Amino acid sequence: ALLMAPIKKTDSLYSYSLFADPQSKSSDRMNRLAAIAEEYATKHGLRLDRSSNSLDLGRSAFGSKHPEAFAGFLRAINAGEIAPGSTLLFDSPARFPRDQVPNAVAECMEILNKGITVVCRYPDIAFSRRAYDSDPVGMTMLLVLSLVR
DSSP: OBTOOOOOTTOEEEEEEEESSGGGOOHHHHHHHHHHHHHHHHHTTOEEOOSSOOEEESOOSOSSSOOHHHHHHHHHHHTTOSOTTOEEEESSGGGSOOSSHHHHHHHHHHHHHTTOEEEETTTTEEEOHHHHHHOHHHHHHHHHHHHOO
8 A cells, every 4th residue: 555554453444335326236346345345454454343334325425415324434533433543444535525625635634633544445545644744745645636536
């Protein structure tokens, strides 16, 4: 992963998926996403947390309102239910909820400031506060470029 910060073995991994079209939720795709999360957790010595709903169906990443599962994840971070050192896994930056790129960047920074690492599998990119502190310009540019489509 690019600029990956070391991850402690006791950390939890939360996987998030978004399907704009509920019909695209095929069992093959769901199994593929589950395998991606399992593989990442194993490779990095993380515990995959399955306790929360991490799937938004029939939702778009665009718009000012967060998809339900993602909004719940943000509430859990702010309530301290998701500990610093945890990782949030997206299969692609396109799944990161955003209405405008500057708002999405600010939101991602809020997550990083809470000590949560954000990882996108395709392309293989990890955003952490530690990586940001070591190269703020590079990480900001990488984040912006990841969110712009």
